[in-house]
Amino acid sequence: MSKAAVRALGYLELGVSSLANWEDFARDILGVQANRDGNALNLRYDADCWRLRLVQTGEDDIRCAGFEAADSAHLQAIVARLQAQGVAVSAASAEAAAARRVSELVCLNDPFGLPMEIYVGNRSAPGAFESPRGVAGFVTAGQGLGHIVLTAPEPDRMKRFALEGLGFLLSDNIFMGPPGHQLEVTFLHCNPRHHTLAFAAIPASKRLNHIMLQLQDLDDVGRGLDTAARAGVPISSSLGRHTNDRMTSFYMRSPSGFDIEYGFGGVEIDDATWQPEVYHAPSIWGHRGALNPA
Numbered sequence: 001m002s003k004a005a006v007r008a009l010g011y012l013e014l015g016v017s018s019l020a021n022w023e024d025f026a027r028d029i030l031g032v033q034a035n036r037d038g039n040a041l042n043l044r045y046d047a048d049c050w051r052l053r054l055v056q057t058g059e060d061d062i063r064c065a066g067f068e069a070a071d072s073a074h075l076q077a078i079v080a081r082l083q084a085q086g087v088a089v090s091a092a093s094a095e096a097a098a099a100r101r102v103s104e105l106v107c108l109n110d111p112f113g114l115p116m117e118i119y120v121g122n123r124s125a126p127g128a129f130e131s132p133r134g135v136a137g138f139v140t141a142g143q144g145l146g147h148i149v150l151t152a153p154e155p156d157r158m159k160r161f162a163l164e165g166l167g168f169l170l171s172d173n174i175f176m177g178p179p180g181h182q183l184e185v186t187f188l189h190c191n192p193r194h195h196t197l198a199f200a201a202i203p204a205s206k207r208l209n210h211i212m213l214q215l216q217d218l219d220d221v222g223r224g225l226d227t228a229a230r231a232g233v234p235i236s237s238s239l240g241r242h243t244n245d246r247m248t249s250f251y252m253r254s255p256s257g258f259d260i261e262y263g264f265g266g267v268e269i270d271d272a273t274w275q276p277e278v279y280h281a282p283s284i285w286g287h288r289g290a291l292n293p294a
């Protein structure tokens with residue numbers, strides 16, 4: 001990275017209708033730890049204290065995305081670029097930073113009003129992650145919690161904000177859908193993970209399309225698919241492999257309606273050699289359902 005940029009997606013806060021439904025889904029299907037914290041449910045799946053925080057608001061959508069900066073100087077450089085774009089950035093209180101378990105925290109909104117945070121701090125917690133379903137582990141080291149795909153009504157405004165403001169780099173683009181109704185999806189990275197943030201002008205009311213969790217073992221994806229199917233969790237897209245990040249994955253419907261992509265084996269980007277490409281299909285095979293109507 002030649003300029004200061006966020007280096008990972010560290011946490012998400014999600015507003016949900018039912019913490020109880022999410023508690024079961026998180027433990028039994030996703031295989032992550034679910035810990036009650038007052039009127040919230042914290043999901044842990046690596047060394048960090050939590051990666052997803054669910055609060056019972058009834059929105060069933062994303063409430064906030066928290067991005068990690070390497071240090072205070074990087075954070076301030078990113079803030080200066082955002083402010084130069086006209087983005088209002090405010091420093092969070094010490095109490096707010098402590099609640100996120102970080103040492104430094106700023107708050108802002110993306111171009112369409114979604115709260116975002118940038119932080120500095122080590123959020124690791126004592127003890128090792130232990131999956132309640134025996135999952136070997138999730139790929140997060142140096143790559144953040146996974147990736148998110150957002151609805152962005154005006155993708156060009158989102159591109160300027162994410163590329164020139166937050167410091168993301170272009171991974172590639174996919175044109176999806178039938179001729180005449182094509183949707184351009186933009187994929188961006190800020191560490192070796194192929195994409196941490198992707199967005200498109202998806203005709204949907206939710207800002208959050210899906211969250212991807214990457215498993216360390218392909219068999220855990222297969223067992224997750226079996227477990228989800230047995231439990232009656234709707235499978236939004238069957239097992240398949242993506243064209244651009246080469247992830248082998250399936251998509252399942254979370255209790256909040258947005259999807260969780262459960263995957264294995266995404267490519268890692270080396271900026272010294274990476275060349276963005278344009279694809280015209282989301283998948284090499286599979287992913288039958290919402291992504292590839294049969």
Ligand SMILES: [Fe+2]
Pocket residue numbers: 147149210211212261
């Ligand atoms: Fe994805």
